[in-house]
Amino acid sequence: MSYYKVDNLEQYFKHYNKSVREPRKFWGKIAEENFTWYQQWEKVVDFNMAEADIKWFTEAKLNITKNTIDRHLNKRGTKTAIIFEPNDPNEEALHITYNELHQRVCKMANVLREQGIQKGDRVCIYLPIIPELAVSILACARIGAIHSVVFAGFSASAVATRIMDSACKMVLTADGGFRGNKTIELKEIIDEALEKCPSVTRVLVTKRTNTPIQMKEGRDQWLQPLLEEASDNSVAEIMDAEDPLFILYTSGSTGKPKGMVHTTAGYMVHTAYTFKNVFNYEENDIFWCTADIGWITGHSYIVYGPLLNGATTVIFEGVPSYPDFSRFWQIIEKHQITQFYTAPTAIRALAKESLEYVNSYQLQSLKVIGSVGEPINEEAWHWFNDHVGAKKCPVVDTWWQTETGGIMIAPIAFVTPTKPTYATLPLPGIQPVLMDEKRNEIEGNQLVGSLCIKFPWPGIARTIWGDHQRYKDTYFSDFPGKFFTGDGALRDEVGYYRITGRVDDVVIVSGHNLGTAPIEDAINEHPAVAESAIVGFPHEVKGNALYGFVILKETGEYRNKENLFKEINQHITDHVGPIAKLDKIQFVCELPKTRSGKIMRRILRKIAAGDFTDFGDTSTLLNPEIIDQIKDGKI
Ligand code: WTA
Numbered sequence: 001m002s003y004y005k006v007d008n009l010e011q012y013f014k015h016y017n018k019s020v021r022e023p024r025k026f027w028g029k030i031a032e033e034n035f036t037w038y039q040q041w042e043k044v045v046d047f048n049m050a051e052a053d054i055k056w057f058t059e060a061k062l063n064i065t066k067n068t069i070d071r072h073l074n075k076r077g078t079k080t081a082i083i084f085e086p087n088d089p090n091e092e093a094l095h096i097t098y099n100e101l102h103q104r105v106c107k108m109a110n111v112l113r114e115q116g117i118q119k120g121d122r123v124c125i126y127l128p129i130i131p132e133l134a135v136s137i138l139a140c141a142r143i144g145a146i147h148s149v150v151f152a153g154f155s156a157s158a159v160a161t162r163i164m165d166s167a168c169k170m171v172l173t174a175d176g177g178f179r180g181n182k183t184i185e186l187k188e189i190i191d192e193a194l195e196k197c198p199s200v201t202r203v204l205v206t207k208r209t210n211t212p213i214q215m216k217e218g219r220d221q222w223l224q225p226l227l228e229e230a231s232d233n234s235v236a237e238i239m240d241a242e243d244p245l246f247i248l249y250t251s252g253s254t255g256k257p258k259g260m261v262h263t264t265a266g267y268m269v270h271t272a273y274t275f276k277n278v279f280n281y282e283e284n285d286i287f288w289c290t291a292d293i294g295w296i297t298g299h300s301y302i303v304y305g306p307l308l309n310g311a312t313t314v315i316f317e318g319v320p321s322y323p324d325f326s327r328f329w330q331i332i333e334k335h336q337i338t339q340f341y342t343a344p345t346a347i348r349a350l351a352k353e354s355l356e357y358v359n360s361y362q363l364q365s366l367k368v369i370g371s372v373g374e375p376i377n378e379e380a381w382h383w384f385n386d387h388v389g390a391k392k393c394p395v396v397d398t399w400w401q402t403e404t405g406g407i408m409i410a411p412i413a414f415v416t417p418t419k420p421t422y423a424t425l426p427l428p429g430i431q432p433v434l435m436d437e438k439r440n441e442i443e444g445n446q447l448v449g450s451l452c453i454k455f456p457w458p459g460i461a462r463t464i465w466g467d468h469q470r471y472k473d474t475y476f477s478d479f480p481g482k483f484f485t486g487d488g489a490l491r492d493e494v495g496y497y498r499i500t501g502r503v504d505d506v507v508i509v510s511g512h513n514l515g516t517a518p519i520e521d522a523i524n525e526h527p528a529v530a531e532s533a534i535v536g537f538p539h540e541v542k543g544n545a546l547y548g549f550v551i552l553k554e555t556g557e558y559r560n561k562e563n564l565f566k567e568i569n570q571h572i573t574d575h576v577g578p579i580a581k582l583d584k585i586q587f588v589c590e591l592p593k594t595r596s597g598k599i600m601r602r603i604l605r606k607i608a609a610g611d612f613t614d615f616g617d618t619s620t621l622l623n624p625e626i627i628d629q630i631k632d633g634k635i
Contacts, residue, residue, distance in 0.1 A: 003030050006277050006412050006428065019428040020455075027056075027429060027458060031269050035308075036071050037062045038238055041265075047456045049481045052463070052472040054456045055242050056266035063236035064245060064268050065142045068307035069105060070236070072098045080312045083286070084131050085331055087178035087318035093335070096131060098310070101138075104131070104227075106234035108139035111226045115202050117170055119144030119237050122247065124168040124200070126150050126159060126190055128177030129317045132206045132223070133293050134303050136172045141245060144237035148247040148259070151294030152177055152184065153595050156192035158619045162249050165259055166465050167199040172223070176209030180322035187213040194219075241265035247465050248296055250402040256617075258474070259465030260402050267300075268308060270406040270459030274427060275305030278396050279368050280413035285338040286365075288314035290328065290346065295596055296402040297372055300459075301341060305406070320346055325353040329361035329388075340388070341370035341398075344380050345597035351383040352530055352553065358387050368413040370396040374598060375499050375517040377524050381420040399423035399499050401485060403475065405459025408432070409497050421521065422498045431455040434491055435479050442491075450503050451489040452482040502601075507536030507544050509579060516601075519546070522575035526568050528552055528559065533591050533599045534582065537608035545583035547608035549630065552587060561587065584608070588630050594620045607631055 003019075003026055006012045019026040024044040031037075031044070041060035047053060072079070077099040084094040096104070117123060123145050127133040133149070140147040150162050163171070171194070177184045187205055191214065194200050203220040205213070215221070245264045249257040275281055287306050291297035293315070306313035314335060320328050328350065332340060350357070369389045376384075376397050385395050395418050398410035408430045409423040410416075416424050426432050434442040434449030442449045460483065464471040478484045488500040501517045516534050523532040531551045539545035550568070569581045592600045603615055612631055618624045 002033060003428070004034050004273065004276060006415055009415055009417075012412060012415055012425070012428070015428040016426070020431060023429065023455065027269065030273055031057060031265070034272065035062070035268065036066050041241060045456055045458075049456070049476060049483070052468065052476045054460055054462060056263075056269075056456070056458045057241040060241040060265055061238050062241065062265055062268075063142065063239055064264055064304070065105060065138050066236050067268060067272075068138060068304065069098060069102050072310040073102060076310050079310070081307060082131055082134060083312060083314045083335055085314060085316045085318075085335070087180070087322070089323065089327070089330065094131065101135070103232040104135045105138045105142055106232045107227050107230040108135050109142040109234040110230040111204070111223070112139055112143055112145060112170070113234075114226070114230070115170065115204070117143065117145050119239075120146065120243075121170070122146045122148055122166045122168040124148050124150055124159075124163050124171045126152055126171060126173045126186060127206065128152050128174055128179075128184070128186065128208060129293055129315055130174070130177075130206070130208060131315060132172075132174070134315060137246075137293075137299070137303055142234060142236050144239050144243065146244045146246055148249075149294050149299070150249070151292055151595060152186055153179075153292075153294075153622075155619060156189045159189065160193040160196045162257065162259070163193060163197045163200060165249075165256070166247050168197070169199060170202045170204070171200055172204050172206070174206040174208040175213045176211035178209060178317060180319045183209050183211060185211055185213075187211070191216070239264050242462070244462075246299065248299060248402055250296075257620075258467075258470065260461040261463045261465050262405055262459070263462050266458035266460070267405050268304070270457060271300045271305040272308035273429075274407040274410075275301060275311075276309055277412045277427065278398060278407050278410050279339045279341070279370065281306075281309055281311055281339070283310075285367075286312045286314065286335055287339045287341075288316070288331070288335070288337045289341040290316060290320070291341070291343070291372070292596075296405070297341075300406050320350060324357070325350060326357040326360060329358050329363060332363050332366060333361040336365040338365055339368045339370065340366055341372065343373040343597055344371055344376040345374065345593075347371065347376070347380045347384050348531060351380060351387075355387060363388060363390065366390075366393050368396060369393045370398055372398045372400070373596065375501055376421060377517070377521040378420050379521070379524050385420075394418055395420075397421070397423045399487075399497070403461045403485075404457070405461060408453070408457070409499075419492075419496055421517075422492070422496045424496045426497070429457050432489070432497065433482065434489060435482070439479055445491045445493050445495060448488060448490045448500060450479070451485045451487045451497075451499070452479045453485065454482045456483075507534075507546060509536070509542050509544050509546060519572055519576050519580045522572045522580075523548060523550060523568050525575065526571050528564060529568070530554070531591065533601065533604055535601055535605040535608050537584070537605070539583065546580065547584045547586070547604075548582040549586050549588050549591060549604055551589065551591065586630070586633065588626075590623055590626045590629075592618075592624070592626050592630070593622050595622050603627060604630075
């Protein structure tokens with residue numbers, strides 16, 4: 001019996017039970033049957049949760065690029081591995097076959113080696129979403145260098161912090177990047193960042209925008225000429241299962257960013273397995289994940305997961321609104337996309353626009369549509385399901401984190417019945433539990449608690465770069481023996497999970513635990529509302545009361561705000577209950593959002609509490625100027 005693919009619900013339960021009763025057999029068999037190893041493992045998993053010490057496939061030897069590329073060359077050498085869709089729809093898309101990908105990665109690997117990069121060195125990648133980004137990631141993996149991709153929208157100081165934290169030796173960047181109608185001067189940002197980063201001795205620059213740039217003698221070189229000289233054959237470094245594959249920074253709600261370290265074998269097995277199942281991947285599918293490769297979603301489901309399965313994966317350089325709001329739909333039709341994986345924030349933004357944009361394109365190629373990154377509200381779920389999936393594509397609402405490496409709780413397309421706003425059931429191998437305030441496991445259903453995972457899974461991050469203590473404190477100390485996700489969840493009567501938001505977003509009002517997401521859903525149901533965020537603020541009698549920041553739809557028709565407030569509260573009463581009614585409301589034109597689209601609630605909490613003193617680190621905000629506007633009560 002093979003465990004790599006779940007075909008129906010009965011089998012899901014069988015596999016799930018097996019994975020809990022005999023996790024070693026379950027993952028061991030998957031690892032053995034679906035990957036290429038130089039040497040087998042001794043133990044499938046070896047761990048001590050109290051010490052935050054977790055190892056998978058101990059003593060095994062492998063190279064992940066043998067599995068993402070070389071392994072496919074015989075059967076799929078001429079198959080397209082990567083479709084590159086440029087920012088400008090008039091620029092031709094590029095189809096890169098597995099053979100070509102192999103050549104490109106080998107050349108790049110040789111360039112890195114010639115420039116003195118060795119196994120274990122850290123390489124910062126600060127590139128636009130172009131094929132060179134995927135090639136650079138894989139070239140690092142080929143030679144055992146640890147890639148640290150930094151989202152190419154971060155400022156110089158944010159990049160510098162990340163480069164310094166992991167003491168990168170090299171930066172791979174481009175002269176510039178195209179995003180919609182903007183050109184971002186990446187090299188200039190790197191030049192500024194590197195003033196503070198003595199560890200970097202080499203910068204290789206890809207030409208993309210022809211932006212004039214300065215080259216620092218002895219440090220900077222154009223990449224293309226080096227690639228032309230390089231051999232297209234490169235021996236893959238033999239890696240240990242637990243050798244770091246990459247570092248990816250995630251913004252903690254407070255403090256400096258955490259460099260999450262993912263290691264080789266476990267991450268490989270987890271991303272490949274989840275990609276195959278959640279998206280019902282089949283041989284001729286064309287998979288498109290719209291995330292930025294600078295985030296974990298891009299690492300796991302643009303690059304590694306699809307390529308490990310020999311899939312065709314789409315890399316899109318641009319944004320959903322350029323040249324207009326039909327860009328996503330146009331790309332789906334153009335490349336006959338079968339799986340489309342995006343974020344609720346994008347869905348909500350597109351749902352605000354005319355339906356004509358969607359309806360002008362043929363989206364029949366789609367078979368699975370997915371969502372990730374934040375709770376998807378009911379309205380957005382239905383819009384996505386009705387207008388993009390035409391009610392025939394399962395909506396896979398996938399819950400996971402940078403820390404988890406791959407998807408954890410999600411429907412398996414065509415296997416798990418979906419339910420709006422629910423991530424549904426844990427994937428085989430994943431053992432979630434809900435914990436109450438007294439740190440006891442909550443038995444039974446229809447309850448809310450802190451979401452923890454009580455057994456290791458292969459894709460779990462192993463540490464925070466350079467700070468194992470912080471890793472232990474952040475994830476393993478609140479609930480001893482368990483990994484604490486920082487999220488709250490509700491388990492319904494059949495055991496489906498609904499993520500209610502970060503636990504720090506749960507507000508206790510008059511002793512009632514209220515998740516922010518369902519209340520925001522209720523507010524968003526109001527026809528005048530585009531988006532909302534609620535936070536708690538101190539209240540004499542109730543402990544906490546609720547403060548809502550609400551963006552109205554741009555209909556031009558602003559009704560009486562007092563009536564609107566009453567109507568919104570009525571919606572909350574109807575959908576959640578009177579206990580969840582807002583005490584205060586403020587109409588705003590934008591919410592403070594991180595570059596990955598998350599609302600920075602700690603800022604809203606401070607504003608709601610009338611505390612305007614210190615907003616802390618706002619370097620990850622896309623729109624820092626909004627803080628003052630909200631603070632000053634401007635709309
Ligand atoms: C949130 C992104 C609800 C959650 C892969 C988590 C979600 C954080 C979902 C991780 C979902 C992600 N439903 N919430 N389907 N997916 N989240 O590290 O709060 O950027 O802890 O990883 O996003 O964000 P990260």
